[in-house]
Amino acid sequence: MVSYCRERLLPIADIITPNVKEASALLGGAQIKTVAEMRSAAKLLHEMGPRFVLVKGGDLPNSSESVDVFFDGKEFHELRSPRIATRNTHGTGCTLASCIAAELAKGSSMLSAVKVAKRFVDNALDYSKNMVIGTGRQGPFDHFFCLNKNLQSSRCSIFNPDDLFLYAVTDSRMNKKWNRSIVDAVKAAIEGGATIIQLREKEAETREFLEEAKSCVGICRSHGVCLLINDRIDIALACDADGVHVGQSDMPVDQVRSLLGPDKIIGVSCKTPEQAHQAWKDGADYIGSGGVFPTNTKANNRTIGLDGLETVCKASKLPVVAIGGIGISNAESVMQINAPNLKGVAVVSALFDQECVFTQAKKLHKTLKETTREM
Structure with a gap:
């Protein structure tokens, strides 16, 4: 499966959004424990064919921030936000990718789309951090938090x-x-x-x-x-x-x-x-x-x-x-x-x-x- 992704999917992708574990797997088990290693991973992944790479650092160890590294083939952008302590993280990766696609459909540039998507996920996590649904190790977050009548749907509510x-x-x-x-x-x-x-x-x-x-x-x-x-x-x-x-x-x-x-x-x-x-x-x-x-x-x-x-x-x-x-x-x-x-x-x-x-x-x-x- 990993080799198929590397050989068939990555060369035709506009953007890939692996987390550090997924990026490591795509790179044959490479160590990714620092932001510097995330940057190196993004560059190596870009060489496999996608136009843009976003390596997500939500699982980065010993970090008080959520750091994602975006690479467009020329420049790196480190997108940082406060790490939100919550068990309600199920579906964050799929939500981020879907939000990026929605922003691209609206005409945004890739970097702008990624920034908007990251902010949406950050806001959703913050809103849902104390929500309790089920008893499993990982819970979902509220994708519809924007519909809460007490919130402004597109406000940048988390100051970075x-x-x-x-x-x-x-x-x-x-x-x-x-x-x-x-x-x-x-x-x-x-x-x-x-x-x-x-x-x-x-x-x-x-x-x-x-x-x-x-x-x-x-x-x-x-x-x-x-x-x-x-x-x-x-x-x-x-x-x-x-x-x-x-x-x-x-x-x-x-x-x-x-x-x-x-x-x-x-x-x-x-x-x-x-x-x-x-x-x-x-x-x-x-x-x-x-x-x-x-x-x-x-x-x-x-x-x-x-x-x-x-x-x-x-x-x-x-x-x-x-x-x-x-x-x-x-x-x-x-x-x-x-x-x-x-x-x-x-x-x-x-x-x-x-x-x-x-x-x-x-x-x-x-x-x-x-x-x-x-x-």
């Missing part, structure tokens, strides 16, 4: 800190300068590699902002990328965004949480260890720290430098994304402070004050990947 990797913050003035809509800008950023989007539209009228936000939510959901709204809690609620980002002078985090509920993402701008600690106490999910370098995006914005960023990271109990004057030329130096909770960089002009958002996002994503791989 790794989504902060390439954090794109929009700017309406920059997009108008280059004669493009916010919707086109967001789509290009995601397709270039942005892993999370924040809509920061200071000059837009409320109705205009809401309509743009609704359109951007649709784009982000179709790509499995979270969308946050800067400051405007009302807009976030009205468009069902995945969360908000607030500053020190905006509504306090605990009040934001009471309005948005427990499942939405809340980020807070912090320049000091004290602010970072308060954000954690108030229930934020992550902090944005900066400005790291001088920037024209915000007037009178005090910079904290790399030393200040490192100080905040060391003090913070939350994931951190660096912001302020960051671009291709200095992103490497930011990530090289090598703080475990520094998850990525937030950029504005490096993407949106450029002629081609897609190209710049792709270049910056590549720079970040190469930097983090070397650390």
